[in-house]
Amino acid sequence: MTIEADQRTLEADLSAQRPLLWINPERGRSGFGPGAGAGEPLDEHDFTAACAAWVRMQGLFRALFPEAVGAPGIASPLDPLAPAMLPATLDAEGAGRVFVKRDDQLAVAGSIKARGGFFEVVSHAFAIACEAGLLHPEQPYEALLDAPVRAFLATRRLMVASTGNLGLSVGLIGRALGFAVEVHMSRDAKAWKKARLRAAGARVIEHASDYISAVHAAAAEAASDPASHFVDDERSTALFLGYAAAAPELVRQLGESGVALEAGDPLMVHVPCGIGGAPGGIAFGLSCLLGAQVHAFFAEPVAAPCMLAQLLVPAAKEGAQERLRSVYDYGLDGRTEADGLAVTQASRLVAGLMRPRLAGLYTVRDERLLAHVARLWHGAGMRLEPSAVAGLEGPGRLVTDPAAQGWRAALGGKAVLARATHVVWATGGSLVPEATFSAWLDAGADAG
Numbered sequence: 402m403t404i405e406a407d408q409r410t411l412e413a414d415l416s417a418q419r420p421l422l423w424i425n426p427e428r429g430r431s432g433f434g435p436g437a438g439a440g441e442p443l444d445e446h447d448f449t450a451a452c453a454a455w456v457r458m459q460g461l462f463r464a465l466f467p468e469a470v471g472a473p474g475i476a477s478p479l480d481p482l483a484p485a486m487l488p489a490t491l492d493a494e495g496a497g498r499v500f501v502k503r504d505d506q507l508a509v510a511g512s513i514k515a516r517g518g519f520f521e522v523v524s525h526a527f528a529i530a531c532e533a534g535l536l537h538p539e540q541p542y543e544a545l546l547d548a549p550v551r552a553f554l555a556t557r558r559l560m561v562a563s564t565g566n567l568g569l570s571v572g573l574i575g576r577a578l579g580f581a582v583e584v585h586m587s588r589d590a591k592a593w594k595k596a597r598l599r600a601a602g603a604r605v606i607e608h609a610s611d612y613i614s615a616v617h618a619a620a621a622e623a624a625s626d627p628a629s630h631f632v633d634d635e636r637s638t639a640l641f642l643g644y645a646a647a648a649p650e651l652v653r654q655l656g657e658s659g660v661a662l663e664a665g666d667p668l669m670v671h672v673p674c675g676i677g678g679a680p681g682g683i684a685f686g687l688s689c690l691l692g693a694q695v696h697a698f699f700a701e702p703v704a705a706p707c708m709l710a711q712l713l714v715p716a717a718k719e720g721a722q723e724r725l726r727s728v729y730d731y732g733l734d735g736r737t738e739a740d741g742l743a744v745t746q747a748s749r750l751v752a753g754l755m756r757p758r759l760a761g762l763y764t765v766r767d768e769r770l771l772a773h774v775a776r777l778w779h780g781a782g783m784r785l786e787p788s789a790v791a792g793l794e795g796p797g798r799l800v801t802d803p804a805a806q807g808w809r810a811a812l813g814g815k816a817v818l819a820r821a822t823h824v825v826w827a828t829g830g831s832l833v834p835e836a837t838f839s840a841w842l843d844a845g846a847d848a849g
């Protein structure tokens with residue numbers, strides 16, 4: 402098949418909401434690691450500095466939330482996953498070892514958004530306190546707790562748009578530091594997330610529109626107030642670097658679990674993708690540390706594959722002036738039970754950084770997500786939300802999907818795949834109320 406014919410088939414599958422697997426033809430074309438793409442907005446130094454800052458922030462998190470945040474700080478366990486917990490299509494023997502990265506267990510915010518959201522809000526608070534002459538850059542982050550600094554932060558506003566989890570993360574850390582917080586919620590946001598934010602003292606503005614429209618509404622509001630800061634999910638490098646700082650945590654845990662990355666065996670990482678910041682940051686951070694050895698795959702719902710829609714635009718055509726692709730261009734509505742992934746248009750920043758790095762992407766039906774939620778709960782006691790389980794499809798698909806045949810051959814075939822380590826990034830779920838969770842379990846049991 403020619404590349405054009407391949408692309409037409411992919412686009413037809415995308416429009417028809419048929420689950421598909423796409424291998425990124427641009428991966429590795431210009432090497433790996435920072436600078437892999439021309440004129441990149443972030444480099445290895447940004448990544449290294451973010452990792453160090455994230456470590457230094459942990460004392461502040463423990464001080465702000467002494468009951469919720471223990472010795473490990475804002476970090477999550479890496480658990481082995483029994484082969485029986487994977488979708489039945491998988492020949493478990495052939496897939497190598499599978500782990501789950503439990504970001505559902507992240508303290509306070511209960512999702513991967515604790516990484517990016519906390520990192521950006523603390524970085525911003527520290528920067529404005531330094532600008533105001535209240536702190537010096539060499540002071541520890543705990544100095545944000547000093548009374549004069551808190552009084553200053555209480556005069557400043559934070560704004561963010563969210564389908565739910567980013568709002569929870571920014572809202573909870575922002576309020577804890579003393580900021581006034583306004584969260585613009587898209588149509589996808591669940592009532593309990595709004596209630597939780599209001600209880601923390603955040604103002605919740607409800608929009609009947611999709612997520613991208615809520616982002617633009619929040620941006621417009623923030624632009625009119627110089628004492629405010631907008632946490633920009635489309636453009637923020639701070640959010641992105643907060644997610645990237647998860648990379649050393651994972652590499653250390655793999656070592657502790659006996660995975661000998663030094664032997665050169667491949668690491669496959671499967672991360673659910675919404676606008677792209679969380680999975681993109683993780684893929685970027687891991688590629689800084691491991692280069693070609695890590696193969697990052699994103700998972701998107703069949704109704705909201707916004708990153709795939711953008712990456713299918715040839716790089717040559719993706720100028721800064723070009724309009725971003727949207728899932729609406731494919732006749733899709735972006736509606737999914739996976740609210741964290743209900744995004745119609747990807748981040749341009751992240752799409753650009755992923756072109757030379759991402760290994761591939763696959764799409765998943767909602768019924769499958771619900772079935773995974775039910776299976777992981779009944780079989781492994783893991784309480785995950787539908788957005789959090791999309792990556793569970795990956796290990797099996799990489800072994801069996803005909804669309805990955807060329808990729809498997811290039812990797813070295815079955816023998817190499819069998820030595821691979823897979824990390825399925827479980828991105829959230831521990832805060833979900835009982836009634837919502839049991840409704841998913843019922844739906845998941847029906848789905849099979």
Ligand SMILES: *Cc1c(COP(=O)(O)O)cnc(C)c1O
Nearest residue numbers: 566675676677678679741828829
């Ligand atoms: C936000 C979110 C994602 C995806 O992150 P993006 O930065 O939007 O791509 C995945 N899972 C959960 C649970 C989320 O809340």
